Amino acid sequence: MANSSFVKRIQNVMRNDSGVNGDAQRIEQIVWILFLKIYDAKEEMWEFHEESYQSIIPEGLKWRDWAVDEKDGEALTGDSLLDFVNNTLFPTLKNLEIDDTTPIRQVVVRYAFEDANNYQKDGVLLRQVVNIIDEIDFTEYKERHEFGNIYESFLKDLQSAGNAGEFYTPRAVTDFMVKVVKPVLGDRIGDFACGTGGFLTSALNELERQVGNSLENREVYNQSIYGIEKKALPHLLCVTNMLIHDIDDPNILHGNALETDYKELRKMDPFDVILMNPPYGGSEKESVKVNFPTELRSSETADLFMNVIMYRLKKEGRAAVILPDGFLFGTDNGKFNIKKKLMSEFNLHTVVRMPHSVFAPYTSIRTNILFFDNTKPTKETWFYRVDMPEGYKNFSKTRPMKLEHFNAALNWWDNREDIEVDGFPKSKRYSIEEIMERSYNIDLCGFPHEEEVILDPMDLIQEYQEKRATLNAEIDHVLEQITSMLGGN
Known part of the structure; x- marks a missing residue:
């Protein structure tokens, strides 16, 4: 169930992983995992309503195939999870075949992973993050919309x-x-x-x-x-x-x-x-x-x-x-x-x-x-x-x-x-x-x-450059008018 401690729990796990540095990397790491979880929930609905629906994600790489932990000791974790994510999941999703006939809802999978990265280096901690995200049931409309507010909160962190x-x-x-x-x-x-x-x-x-x-x-x-x-x-x-x-x-x-x-x-x-x-x-x-x-x-x-x-x-x-x-x-x-x-x-x-x-x-x-x-x-x-x-x-x-x-x-x-x-x-x-x-x-x-207002140095430089360009343009305009009045070229 989505709740306000969601991001904090993940943040606490990632702090122990030497591969994740800073808010931007933390958010990027959360979001590719989150994307696959949400996309899998959407695919479940599309499969239910559309008999002919065919996923662009190969079997074995869907969230339901590798991420769900049934607590039976079979879920990927540690080095085996890292090996799967780095050497199978990412290379495959980055190179999915798409063309002009591929539906937008499937093209987005390739776009989403083109420049994405797995920053985590500890497979046990990666499993913990995956399990926290898997707690949310995105097939439930109410829970999905409640999660929208949580998602907005970590976008704001950007x-x-x-x-x-x-x-x-x-x-x-x-x-x-x-x-x-x-x-x-x-x-x-x-x-x-x-x-x-x-x-x-x-x-x-x-x-x-x-x-x-x-x-x-x-x-x-x-x-x-x-x-x-x-x-x-x-x-x-x-x-x-x-x-x-x-x-x-x-x-x-x-x-x-x-x-x-x-x-x-x-x-x-x-x-x-x-x-x-x-x-x-x-x-x-x-x-x-x-x-x-x-x-x-x-x-x-x-x-x-x-x-x-x-x-x-x-x-x-x-x-x-x-x-x-x-x-x-x-x-x-x-x-x-x-x-x-x-x-x-x-x-x-x-x-x-x-x-x-x-x-x-x-x-x-x-x-x-x-x-x-x-x-x-x-x-x-x-x-x-x-x-x-x-x-x-x-x-x-x-x-x-x-x-x-x-x-x-x-x-x-x-x-x-x-x-x-x-x-x-x-x-x-x-x-x-x-x-x-x-x-x-x-x-x-x-x-x-x-x-x-005391501006950041780069902001201050930009403001001065803009004001200088404006003053130069105004001077050129006045000189053109004077030259025209004097009959010059």
């Missing part, structure tokens, strides 16, 4: 697990974005850098309430989400997350959405809803940048993802995207043209400024949520600042941002008005003409009185 923190967006933020975008059953929902699946999970929780007892609705629910994730660990975490949420065919690809040429992006199926927190602070190589038109190229990963989103948002579709402050104030050539395209072809109706440390301790860089739809060009944009809650100086692992901290924003959303605090705008509407006059610098309704 936020403090070094660079792995980039793959986790706080649940309060994903839930707020979903509440505002309002996905409905039948919408096709996408996230092209889906990490561990936080946005997709929040959207599925909203859709679940709309399913009812209809088998037809359940099938629509099962086909509603799509994700791409570049890195192996979050991809495996996301696929497992989708299986826990009863997505039998988790359409979660292991790849890089930026490696598709924009001409091909235009031909791909568009999405009704796009929810994303693109990676930012990264720098893409030339072979990735050339996939986009010259005027829309940028070294900043988040900028390029904005191009992907614009190409793949369906007419009348809506999007909510988290971006760093650098995107707002940046007026270098790439950012300028991306924002110009966004506002001339899409309706950027709202920008929500979030307080610092929302993503702490992974990063202290300030972030914002851009809400837009593919209905018409932007005529005006509302800006709203979410201030730090009373009594908080920073968010932290023990005091994270909560959905209730967005209550004022949710109340404002349907009853918009200008708001001033101490003479500074907290909420204000700007026309497209005002934004164009600012060269698409949309750093508006910021945080005037807040104490200076």
Whole structure:
């Protein structure tokens, strides 16, 4: 039976294994074992309902064949378990034969193990971990859904697990974005850098309430989400997350959405809803940048993802995207043209400024949520600042941002008005003409009185680089105007 001590029990076992170092490895070790347990439970249901179902996992390698301990002394353990896992299980699952006719629900097994690793070196301790995970009955709907909360808790641990923190967006933020975008059953929902699946999970929780007892609705629910994730660990975490949420065919690809040429992006199926927190602070190589038109190229990963989103948002579709402050104030050539395209072809109706440390301790860089739809060009944009809650100086692992901290924003959303605090705008509407006059610098309704935040050195370097690029772009723009006025070339 799943309970709150589940992760702690496994953690205590793994602490004694010299092969597992740190939270990220611990989570990766748990999740490949967990994936096989959940997948086996799903296969039992598919076998029951589909007479012709054939598993992609060979006999002898299914969870029920090797992992279940009948307490009769026959279960693999020690060196024999390690030998089986390292030399039979992993090599076979990494090299499963798949082609264009292989169902998605079977393809995910190969994807899940492509870059997975068994870190444990003690076969007796590995057997103990397997036995703890085997206690959960994933064929029971109630127990499976109870386990979803436990799974979320160790995904949250990623936020403090070094660079792995980039793959986790706080649940309060994903839930707020979903509440505002309002996905409905039948919408096709996408996230092209889906990490561990936080946005997709929040959207599925909203859709679940709309399913009812209809088998037809359940099938629509099962086909509603799509994700791409570049890195192996979050991809495996996301696929497992989708299986826990009863997505039998988790359409979660292991790849890089930026490696598709924009001409091909235009031909791909568009999405009704796009929810994303693109990676930012990264720098893409030339072979990735050339996939986009010259005027829309940028070294900043988040900028390029904005191009992907614009190409793949369906007419009348809506999007909510988290971006760093650098995107707002940046007026270098790439950012300028991306924002110009966004506002001339899409309706950027709202920008929500979030307080610092929302993503702490992974990063202290300030972030914002851009809400837009593919209905018409932007005529005006509302800006709203979410201030730090009373009594908080920073968010932290023990005091994270909560959905209730967005209550004022949710109340404002349907009853918009200008708001001033101490003479500074907290909420204000700007026309497209005002934004164009600012060269698409949309750093508006910021945080005037807040104490200076001490950033991590790498975050500080990135912020300085973005500000320097913006200043250089503004100087070039002024020089062009002066040269033009003087009749020069």
